[in-house]
Amino acid sequence: MPSASLVVSALVGAVLVTGAVFLRRLLSGHRALKSAWAARAAAGELTLIPVRQLELFENSATRKNGIMPLFAVDTDGIRFFLFGETYWPAATLAVIDIAKSFFGADIVIDTADRQRLRVSLRDEATARGLLAALPPGAPLTDRAIAMLARHRGDGHATPSQS
Numbered sequence: 001m002p003s004a005s006l007v008v009s010a011l012v013g014a015v016l017v018t019g020a021v022f023l024r025r026l027l028s029g030h031r032a033l034k035s036a037w038a039a040r041a042a043a044g045e046l047t048l049i050p051v052r053q054l055e056l057f058e059n060s061a062t063r064k065n066g067i068m069p070l071f072a073v074d075t076d077g078i079r080f081f082l083f084g085e086t087y088w089p090a091a092t093l094a095v096i097d098i099a100k101s102f103f104g105a106d107i108v109i110d111t112a113d114r115q116r117l118r119v120s121l122r123d124e125a126t127a128r129g130l131l132a133a134l135p136p137g138a139p140l141t142d143r144a145i146a147m148l149a150r151h152r153g154d155g156h157a158t159p160s161q162s
Helices: 005-040 122-132 142-149
Strands: 047-048 054-059 060-066 070-074 077-081 085-089 093-101 104-111 116-121
Touching: 005 070, 005 077, 005 104, 070 122, 077 142, 093 122, 093 142, 104 122, 122 142
Parallel strands: none
Antiparallel strands: 047 070, 054 060, 054 116, 070 077, 077 085, 093 104, 104 116
């Protein structure tokens, strides 16, 4: 009968190999997707938005990706990479709001089927860029509309109108 330490070592080895295979597939898919999105962005088909972290809430579960998140606004919806590519058509977007963050700005996107995506961005200028890139008619809250209205398109603050 094998010793307990030998069994533990075999299990740890199996977990490490499985994790390495998963990570390699994830990185390979990420690189290919990033290249494809960059080509589409260069052609003016979508807008890439630099993000710090993506957090998806669905069916009482949460998934986060702060290591290599990707987010893009397409002509007819949004795309993001959170351990795989996801596309949400504009018609499924129910509410787009801004949220306070200690480390930048957050955009919160709710869908009609009760999914929520929190997009963490480095600053308000990037948040404004994301909001401005959304397809026409996107369901912005009053706070999101106010964020866009307080600033000129070049990212410099203007005095607020009372």
